Amino acid sequence: MTQKTLALKIGAAALLASALALTTSAQAANNNIGGPLILKDQGSFFVGGDTEFSDAISGQTSGPGGFGYSNSDYIKVNQMYVQFQVPMKSARNIPIVLLHGCCLTAKTWEDTPDGRMGWAEYFLRNNHAVYLPDQSSRARSGFDATTINEVKLGQKPATALPNVFLFGRVSAWDLFRFGPAYPTPFADEQFPVESLSDFGNQVIPDLNATLPTPNPTYQNMANLAILAGGAVLVGHSESGFFPEQAALVNSSAVKGVISIEGVCSPLNGAQIKTLAKIPTLIMFGDHLTGSPISASLWSSALQGCQTFVQQLKAAGGKATLVQLPQIGLHGNSHMLMQDRNNLEIADYVLDWIDKNVKQNHGRALVGKNRNASDN
């Protein structure tokens, strides 16, 4: 348990002492990757966003805030919030876009639930610019609440409400393969299950059911790759196949796709031909059939992705499907970017990018400190 997780479980009086006592172990664990971080640039911006005229921007007829405003107004929807950081020595390395999965946010890629370094900072420290979006309709990207308000106002039936959902502690234990049944972990489980409560803080309602079809995140990811001057797109779980979907919208700046623990949708010949031009890495963890309820889901996901990789190869593509046990990494969960060996897996990803993706990318178009010296 880390100082972060523990500290707020206890009262304010005990807080100082306990947190101080726990500082040492966190230090020791990160000595090899700590130290100053030198950034050439950082910031945040939005990609996309459509103007919509909503007739229910609040759930009360007196309008938002009750301040006497009309309850009809123009709002923005479908936008995608992105944070980015550019390390000093990144000029030769391709930017990496890290997109989170269901019921999660960009937090997925930041510090782990037990306070270790996540992939975002690790890729930065390995000299890649990193872009961290929240999916359209999630977290800082906002969502369209019009239907919820229309139902509250009696303009639509309750059945019109979007299906808002997340995974609770017990269902996540199964689906994310922390163990065979809550609260028992697998003997070799790599997820820091002692920090399950802190992980629960990351799990927030999924509002993708409020989005139009196709999901605007596809287009937004394709445009983000252009703004980054070319990028490797990484998706996870719900968004595992979003990099491929983005490339099918516009592949011009998608220099590599990495699909982690996702579902590879069936595609037609023309789509396979387009994607075969982009180096592709598909990754799964361990224990795919070890959790009773999700066993068939994960088997089927693996099979679908095996078929996809075969199709890409038949079309002349560079495609790899790796199950981590095949490369000697055992016990990895669905949240492998937060597992205890998360940086070993990150090393595999970095090595795959080095060997498969053209590195001297274009010039990023977003950012404000372009005058900083380029290394």
Add this chain to the structure above:
Amino acid sequence: MTQKTLALKIGAAALLASALALTTSAQAANNNIGGPLILKDQGSFFVGGDTEFSDAISGQTSGPGGFGYSNSDYIKVNQMYVQFQVPMKSARNIPIVLLHGCCLTAKTWEDTPDGRMGWAEYFLRNNHAVYLPDQSSRARSGFDATTINEVKLGQKPATALPNVFLFGRVSAWDLFRFGPAYPTPFADEQFPVESLSDFGNQVIPDLNATLPTPNPTYQNMANLAILAGGAVLVGHSESGFFPEQAALVNSSAVKGVISIEGVCSPLNGAQIKTLAKIPTLIMFGDHLTGSPISASLWSSALQGCQTFVQQLKAAGGKATLVQLPQIGLHGNSHMLMQDRNNLEIADYVLDWIDKNVKQNHGRALVGKNRNASDN
């Protein structure tokens, strides 16, 4: 208009050329504050979070994802997500916590809608550690969707739905004092109104109506101040008085409070006595009565805060209320941290902190790179 705002309004073909053409002006504007940023530490974590047993974690009886899970499970609610950055030379300076207002997120304090530097990075570059929370129930902090799902499932009436709301383009123009009436700006308006569409992307639904009373963000902010080793708490608009509310929960680590464009609630004598021990800055912009619908709201907010400051002073407190025109800054909107002269206002804030807040604070308890050298 910046490359960020403009770039995604146009098609992919025109995107490269336009964005490149616009890079120059953004560079020029930031020459004085650009250059490498050296961090001792950065990361993200959660403060608080309660475990709740929800009987409707999705809006379908087949449970979340339709994967065969129970629709009842343990979820986390009331947690507060926080990002932080610690610059190398911060040891002598008090950390600053920046909390956003209604329908907004921590994005408030990052790059402005027209792509200039926000207060978060500016305070960092002035050697203060900066903590950026999303309010509990907003953005990456998640929210409790149980009631929405119960209504969808027919277990509760539509009237039980929370009042979810935001401010649209026309109402924001009035409330945020961009001008006397949409789309006309004040002659001396400082908000970058040409970037209104990009600002609209920041405005997301407010779900505070889903929270228990008292708002858990108060306790979370007080605990965050402890974890930061003492901090100045800054609130804005809806959260303008949250720093004071946090100090009333636990003032032990609240070393200064700054309330920007908020409503100062009436307090009793004991509460005033507690807050009088903490240096307090209240700030308002310009044109408080210039927008017809919000004129009475802002007059009343100003009056309430004038009373509050008088009460603090009568109790021996160090308290200042500043209307920006009084110090020669004119045309500032409700979103003054994003206005064209936002860094001039930031300088005033930094100067106020220097002169009023004890600077040699305690040692922060969160963060992972504590072994980095301390300057």
